[in-house]
Amino acid sequence: MVNRTYAALLRGINVSGHKKGPMAQLRALLEGLGHGGVQTYLRSGNAVFTAARGDEQSLAAELRAAIEEHFGFAVDVLVRDGAYLRAVADACPFSAAGLEARQLHVTYFSAPVDAARFAAIGQGAFLPAQFRLGDRVLYLYAPDGLGRSKLAEQLSRPGLDKGLVATTRNWNTVTRLAEMTRD
Incomplete structure (x- = not known):
């Protein structure tokens, strides 16, 4: 094997x-x-x-x-x-090259998440902060950092299904793990 x-x-x-x-x-x-x-x-x-x-x-x-x-x-x-991990990094909907790592985060989920869970969050109220869903991930652009992001606070409110695990990493960690796992 x-x-x-x-x-x-x-x-x-x-x-x-x-x-x-x-x-x-x-x-x-x-x-x-x-x-x-x-x-x-x-x-x-x-x-x-x-x-x-x-x-x-x-x-x-x-x-x-x-x-x-x-x-x-x-x-x-x-x-x-x-x-x-490389596919997640490659599919980032935000222009990562021009951002600081503290501005871009990826939340990994243990299973696919229904977009309806986040439908009530009016993204326009949080601009320029934005989020997009991907394959078992959520990409978050938080220009002032995660700790100060009102959008991040809103995103954490919709209850996750019992048994669904979510964990967030900044962009440096996302790209470093993708590099470290190259076979």
Whole structure:
């Protein structure tokens, strides 16, 4: 079987001093699960690895269970393969080249999200901030940054379906993970 390269996106780890998980331990945990080429990116829960078995959902479930057992807390985990991560970066509807990384974000979802969920958000009221939906992602252009974005605040309000996981990364992380997962 051929090894495929994946990125694991952990939600809410090492944020504001909560759910601390040293990246060296995360790397060791992935290696202990039999994965190769393990690398982490930043302290905020991004890991790249190769796997000869499994799919995105089974790999995410395996890692989620291992993290809970090892660290003693639960975190949501999304696993995406390199081809998908590159497709997300390539499909960005905003001109990323002219923007700062803090202005452009991608929220990854564990499953497709119905556009109707966001239909009540009048984008015109938040200009120049804008969002667009893609393949299991939401692209957000927030010119003043995510923390100051009134649009980002509105986008987080529509309740997500039970079991749907969402985690956001800035553009630097989006493109770096796409590069790191090149086979």
